[in-house]
Amino acid sequence: xxxxxxxxxxxxxxxxxxxxxxxxxxxxxxxxxxxxxxxxxxxxxxxxxxxxxxxxxxxxxxxxxxxxxxxxxxxxxxxxxxxxxxxxxxxxxxxxxxxxxxxxxxxxxxxxxxxxxxxxxxxxxxxxxxxxxxxxxxxxxxxxxxxxxxxxxxxxxxxxxxxxxxxxxxxxxxxxxxxxxxxxxxxxxxxxxxxxxxxxxxxxxxxxxxxxxxxxxxxxxxxxxx
Ligand SMILES: *Cc1c(COP(=O)(O)O)cnc(C)c1O
Numbered sequence: 001x002x003x004x005x006x007x008x009x010x011x012x013x014x015x016x017x018x019x020x021x022x023x024x025x026x027x028x029x030x031x032x033x034x035x036x037x038x039x040x041x042x043x044x045x046x047x048x049x050x051x052x053x054x055x056x057x058x059x060x061x062x063x064x065x066x067x068x069x070x071x072x073x074x075x076x077x078x079x080x081x082x083x084x085x086x087x088x089x090x091x092x093x094x095x096x097x098x099x100x101x102x103x104x105x106x107x108x109x110x111x112x113x114x115x116x117x118x119x120x121x122x123x124x125x126x127x128x129x130x131x132x133x134x135x136x137x138x139x140x141x142x143x144x145x146x147x148x149x150x151x152x153x154x155x156x157x158x159x160x161x162x163x164x165x166x167x168x169x170x171x172x173x174x175x176x177x178x179x180x181x182x183x184x185x186x187x188x189x190x191x192x193x194x195x196x197x198x199x200x201x202x203x204x205x206x207x208x209x210x211x212x213x214x215x216x217x218x219x220x221x222x223x224x225x226x
Contacts, residue, residue: 003044006222007045007220010203010216011025011030014028014204014207016204017205018207021207028213029052029212030214031075031077031213031215032217033055033056033199033220033221034053034054034055034221035078036060037217037221037222039067042068043070045221046068050072050220051072051073053073054074055076055077055078056076056077056097058081058084058087058088061074061078062087062091074091074092074093075092075096076092076095076097077096077159078097079097080097080103082102085106085107086110089110092118093119094120095107095118095121096120096123096215097123097159098120098121099122099133099135100133100135101143101146105150107153111152111153112152116152118154121156121158121196122134122135122143122157122158123159124137124140126177127174137178141181141184141188141190144185145188148190155190155192156192157182157192157193157196157212158181158182158185158192158194158196159196159197160178160197161197161199162174168201168202171202171205175197175209175211176209179210182210194212194213195211196212196215197213198213198216199214200219200220
């Protein structure tokens with residue numbers, strides 16, 4: 001299957017899942033996760049109409065951002081070390097993976113120094129796995145308020161990952177929890193409505209539960225090369 005055919009299929013499934021929750025296809029943005037795929041695959045994606053790409057490693061990401069001479073939106077979705085922030089200034093439309101207040105403060109400082117800002121999502125540890133990063137749902141509102149006070153950050157919403165489960169239907173409660181956190185923030189007057197949830201294996205369920213952005217890699221580009 002080509003990237004174009006895969007993307008078409010994903011678009012159709014996104015549309016159908018959005019309709020099942022009573023939304024329009026435009027209510028869900030597809031972010032094509034191009035990590036560990038060559039530039040050639042990204043160009044195929046651009047030709048097929050993909051506008052948003054996501055990467056999870058700083059070095060690989062900035063190389064691609066610099067090499068791909070097309071006006072596309074780049075998202076950063078991976079673990080970000082504070083000493084690497086300086087490399088990502090003004091390169092990404094959205095950082096999905098802000099997982100601690102300390103990282104938010106470091107991003108804010110670098111943005112201020114460079115007279116710019118970062119659009120960010122708060123990553124929540126909805127799966128509660130030791131290896132996964134993020135804020136705890138219980139503290140999310142309190143931490144969101146602190147992030148809102150950081151002048152050079154624009155908090156756009158939340159991000160989360162369900163655990164890998166054989167029975168994907170079991171991922172649903174995790175997505176519901178992230179949607180609940182988003183609702184709590186909204187009720188508290190925090191205008192940050194984006195909900196980045198759903199990957200190749202579970203994006204249809206995530207959309208049914210309220211996702212506004214899905215991060216789909218394998219279903220578009222195929223298996224990654226390591
Ligand atoms: C790799 C990755 C994805 C995409 O995973 P697929 O299963 O290939 O769709 C989504 N989100 C994050 C945070 C990732 O690291």
